[in-house]
Amino acid sequence: MSSANHLQADRSTALKLYLISDFNLETLGNYLSNDSTWPQVAAASAPFGQVFPALLHPHSDPSDFALVWTSPEKVVPAFGDNLNNVEVDEDRVLAELGEFTNCLQQAQRHFRAIFVVSWTIPAYERGNNLLGLRRSGPRRLLLKMNLALAEKLESCASVYLLDGQRWMDENSYSPKLWYLTKTPFHPAVFSRAAGDLKAAISAVLGASRKLLVVDLDNVLWGGAVGDVGWEDLRLGGHDYVGEALLDFQKALKSLRNRGILLAIASKNDEGIAMEALTKHPQMVLRPDDFAATRINWNDKAANVAELAEELNLGLQSVVFIDDNPIERARVREALPEVYVPEWPADKTLFASTLLQMVCFDAANITAEDASRQQMVATDRHRKLSRQMVGSAEEWLLSCQTVVTVEEQCDANRERVVQLLNKTNQMNLATRRLSTQELQAWLQPANRKLWTFKVSDKFGDSGLTGILSLEIGSEIAWITDFVLSCRVMGRNVESVMVAFAAQHCAGLGLQELRADYFPTAKNKPCFRFWMSSGFSYDEGKNRFLWFPRQPYQFPRGIEVRLQSLPVSI
Numbered sequence: 001m002s003s004a005n006h007l008q009a010d011r012s013t014a015l016k017l018y019l020i021s022d023f024n025l026e027t028l029g030n031y032l033s034n035d036s037t038w039p040q041v042a043a044a045s046a047p048f049g050q051v052f053p054a055l056l057h058p059h060s061d062p063s064d065f066a067l068v069w070t071s072p073e074k075v076v077p078a079f080g081d082n083l084n085n086v087e088v089d090e091d092r093v094l095a096e097l098g099e100f101t102n103c104l105q106q107a108q109r110h111f112r113a114i115f116v117v118s119w120t121i122p123a124y125e126r127g128n129n130l131l132g133l134r135r136s137g138p139r140r141l142l143l144k145m146n147l148a149l150a151e152k153l154e155s156c157a158s159v160y161l162l163d164g165q166r167w168m169d170e171n172s173y174s175p176k177l178w179y180l181t182k183t184p185f186h187p188a189v190f191s192r193a194a195g196d197l198k199a200a201i202s203a204v205l206g207a208s209r210k211l212l213v214v215d216l217d218n219v220l221w222g223g224a225v226g227d228v229g230w231e232d233l234r235l236g237g238h239d240y241v242g243e244a245l246l247d248f249q250k251a252l253k254s255l256r257n258r259g260i261l262l263a264i265a266s267k268n269d270e271g272i273a274m275e276a277l278t279k280h281p282q283m284v285l286r287p288d289d290f291a292a293t294r295i296n297w298n299d300k301a302a303n304v305a306e307l308a309e310e311l312n313l314g315l316q317s318v319v320f321i322d323d324n325p326i327e328r329a330r331v332r333e334a335l336p337e338v339y340v341p342e343w344p345a346d347k348t349l350f351a352s353t354l355l356q357m358v359c360f361d362a363a364n365i366t367a368e369d370a371s372r373q374q375m376v377a378t379d380r381h382r383k384l385s386r387q388m389v390g391s392a393e394e395w396l397l398s399c400q401t402v403v404t405v406e407e408q409c410d411a412n413r414e415r416v417v418q419l420l421n422k423t424n425q426m427n428l429a430t431r432r433l434s435t436q437e438l439q440a441w442l443q444p445a446n447r448k449l450w451t452f453k454v455s456d457k458f459g460d461s462g463l464t465g466i467l468s469l470e471i472g473s474e475i476a477w478i479t480d481f482v483l484s485c486r487v488m489g490r491n492v493e494s495v496m497v498a499f500a501a502q503h504c505a506g507l508g509l510q511e512l513r514a515d516y517f518p519t520a521k522n523k524p525c526f527r528f529w530m531s532s533g534f535s536y537d538e539g540k541n542r543f544l545w546f547p548r549q550p551y552q553f554p555r556g557i558e559v560r561l562q563s564l565p566v567s568i
Helices: 026-033 051-056 077-083 090-110 138-153 175-181 187-204 240-257 270-279 300-310 325-334 347-355 372-387 392-398 413-422 435-441 492-506 523-530
Strands: 015-021 041-045 065-069 113-117 159-162 211-214 261-267 292-296 318-321 402-407 447-456 459-471 475-483 511-515 535-537 542-545 558-561 564-567
Touching (some): 015 026, 015 051, 015 187, 026 187, 051 090, 065 090, 077 090, 077 138, 090 113, 113 187, 138 159, 159 187, 211 240, 211 300, 240 261, 240 347, 261 300, 270 292, 300 318, 372 459, 402 492, 413 435, 413 447, 413 459, 475 492, 492 511
Parallel strands (some): 015 065, 065 113, 261 292, 402 558
Antiparallel strands (some): 447 459, 459 475, 511 542, 535 542
């Protein structure tokens, strides 16, 4: 037996995308293959029109992803009859649609993820316009088909539905291109599709941005608060600029509600700025909506770096918005990993510019995402308490930490995959797996994966740890050892290792191994393992423990296994 393969994402390698369609997707393939921005994509097309065979029997050269873009009348022939004014039974429509979704479900095993484009029809297919949305109208039937498609794909963990209607306008379809090249759309449609597809791939790879840092004056409100006072800021009211900035704040609040952290980097007097956030009656965002602030006269690049460090996030997770092009250029030059979008001078475009940004797209939103802002606030209280207690050991004992250990299951699978793909610092192997790949890896009975939920007297940190083992007759390997930076340094790492050692001792194993795969970002993981008590084989980058020796759980932490409390 050998340790599991190291599957770290390589930004220099093009990802393979298999294009499956009943029309010509060569233009889309060209847009994708000629775009040098990350993620780079190399596209290959399935045989023309062979949708079902291509899904069930992909070509011999394996692909990472697949895009399935079809015409509704070809996948669901009953819909074609409806377009031709033939009365059809909706049960027949749903049965034919079910054959398509069953095929997609089976195809999951071949790809890391499959992207399916929702169905559209040309604007010139108006039929009897007055009846198009009535009971037997084609547009009403198409709406039902897309809804049924979305509902049936909900159970397919690695199949994602893209909204094709977003790429269309009244001139998107080209009859001439169809007859000449079997391409139904003008190139602009494929350009928009390529952008959305690359954003979707980035989200599946776990590269979504997590922190949005904003300026205050002339960004959250109109005017300089230090000059005009909070009472005379332009925000809301009967003022087109104030109304536009109010909508921008609402758009920021919407991002916060889905788990994106907000922070402030502003050159201002902190007391005056906080007074505006607290007292202005039209203010949508209040101080508690921001995970951290740097309101001072310091260099903004330094402030942005400090905010990321305070929130335990890498700079690759940060977006910076500022109305001043000089400040944008400074942050862009000093912190190249931070995404600094060009920002419009016209304040009426702020909200729409933010809402169309793709860098916050996520493949799924877990309970931990939704409560991230509250967790950050709780962590702030936790850090303040640390300053009031003498030693680190005393403080950890006072936290009353509870760690709940559960086996991987349907309920926690999304969060497990998210942690695998997003965690960098405390990550032993940095394996990046899709839901499908994780399920396949866990098929053999000798492979186990446990999750670790953490809470203490300050609050709940959620599911923050993963440990997986590959177990042999005498030796076990720790394949995945992953812990969110949110709970690093609170002895949860030691609980995970003690659990692994205790489990292996119970099986009578002779040796427990952990192979460390170094990356640019997982040095904290190495430092922990060097202090773990395991012996270190430098030549193999391997940590060793012999389970016949008892491995002690850290003091003062209550460990609950499968809902049965076990005090350690």
